[in-house]
Amino acid sequence: MALTNCPSCNKRISDKAEACPHCEFRLSGLSEEELNREWSHAVQARRDKLISQSMLALLIAIAAFTYFFIEQPIPGTWQSHTANALMLIGVVWFVINRVRIMFLKRSRR
Ligand SMILES: [Zn+2]
Structure with missing residues (x-):
């Protein structure tokens, strides 16, 4: 088996x-061919989902970054902490999604 x-x-x-x-x-x-077709559809769907998630993550990071440079919040305030946290979350989430996209194609067998 x-x-x-x-x-x-x-x-x-x-x-x-x-x-x-x-x-x-x-x-x-x-048939093997039909299974492969189903498989590539599923991979495509997963990739599309990951790509839109990584775009959202990038958007969050860019928004936080832009806020930081335009508003220049005083360090130590909640605005500054929030902007920092969102930047970090956005970047980390983006990287995770890109890595998952990279490994998606090789995950069969
Ligand atoms: Zn299943």
Whole structure:
């Protein structure tokens, strides 16, 4: 019994399973070609989601950065802390999403 990834939800499943036990995606009766097509659709959908998340993260970082330079909040105030935190969150979130996009293609098998 070999393990493969569900084309729909990307969880580890048996390649003998008739349907995915996690998301009930039908696997039996699908040719290798159809499975690959399902797979690339799923990867594309996940990538699109990650790309929009990373864009949102970048936007948050840029907004916080812009606020910091235009308003120049006094260090130690909550405005300054909030701007710093948002900048950090935005950058970290952006990096995490880019790394996840990078690993997305290689995650099969
Ligand atoms: Zn599944």
